Amino acid sequence: MEGMEGDNSGRGEGSSRYTLKPLRILNEDILICIDIDPQCLVEMKGATGPNGRPLTRLDSIKQAIILFVNAKLTINPQHRFAFVTLSNTLSWVRKEFSSEIDSTIAAMRGVSASSSTGPPDLTNLFRLGVHEAKKSRVQGRIFRVILFYCRSSERPQHQWPVNQKLFTLDVMYLHDKPGPDNCPQEVYDTLVEALEHVSEYEGYILESGQGLARVLFRHVLILLSHPQQRCIQEYVDIPKSITKKVPQVEPMTTEDSVPIASQ
Template identity: 55%
Template sequence: MEGGSSDAPISTPSHQAATAPSPPPPPYSLPPSLFMPEDILFCIDIGPESLTEMRVSGPKGRGVTRLDAIKQALLLFAHSKLNMCTDHRFSFSSLGKSFSWVKREFSNDIKSVTEAVRYLTIPEAPVEGTDITKLFEFANFEARRSHAQGRLFRVVLIYCRSSALPKHRWPVNQKTFTMDVMYLHDKPGPDNCPQKVYDALVDAVEHVSQYEGYVFEIGQGMTRVLFRHVCVLLAHPTQRCMQDDFDVPKAIVKRVPPGGGEGTQSDDSMIIST
């Protein structure tokens, strides 16, 4: 060894455990902070790709489009969030050629929320724009009003375009709201670049988000994956871990029956994917 030799054994975790019991890990604790109810602005992509069918059928075999599933997910989110705290409020907008309001007034009335969700439709005119600068401008304006009332402001963007990268012109030093993204997309192909779109969405979140923002993608077209991610977004931004550290839901491990002999699979080898 450098600096001279020694006959003393090298101290390792296993050696320390054999000589003295290690102290228990400290209990998890969340730093105390003032709880702020949320004002959540949903922005839903109503481009033509929102009409792509999901991998599940509705009543009587009717196809379920992405927009149909998104509407169900929004109602699931609103009901669940209000069950957690009735002071949360919601507003709704859409992204067609540009940002536009569906229901600007924030409300915690579930009937008002349901009406706004049902109002979401696909326009007949072609949709080509992908600029989300207006979304950031209105979010910044509304966020200042929310902060003055002791509330936290969040944007949830639901994006469905597989070849059109979102664009914005927004200064780096303005982070007045938190942003989450749900990205529903097609498979990669000659006309699609979902990885580039996803990377652009991640960059946008990192550019504007005040607290940890989550970005989830759904490329399998499965409604249960969409609903699962929406449930994760129920987490309050001030109480979140980093998305890279997030490992919920856990895989379900099938246990080996008692007395399982040689040749049976171990606990770690039989994983049922969720």
């Protein structure tokens, strides 16, 4: 658990006393960045909208964000959210941090894919994250950036000092299968390096090349975890697959535990 420390000033020689240091779990300000490169328009598998049209990555991302924000506010209504988009530049969708789910839904309606392409540079995103994190700290809050990235062939770049870690970065990476024009493994490795470069607490990176909306939703629910309460990602084993759950073994009936029928 957070804040546990050993205290060797026990009552007797050789004994140990452990105390739990008080730790305040801070409210979060979360900046969500959506990659709107044309690759966000790739269709998802087995998912359709109300009009029967196949859902795109961007459609599914917007649904996942609404699910995420609603769940976070159910856990703690003091969390706040703002939104930006990433194409060849960084643009605000909603600059004011809000704790209203209706505000998130309205912001998602205003997000659309960009027709322009260009090398993705995360420097401005990190710069914005630090700027907002400083304001959050003054208010006694913690800051997080969540990046939804959709490009299979373009590795993001950044110019950022390694000793400046004022926020936590999470990444959700949706990509195509490897091919002559795609290098998702190299993109993933670059995103991992960026995450480790800037994150104050343990940042998570999750990926899917399956094109399934349910996988995206399942991964996004993992990001509900508060940065101050996280284990390292390699220890995360939730949500568990139903097929992997250990079946419950019924206890054997003995003479001492024979059921008695009621009269």
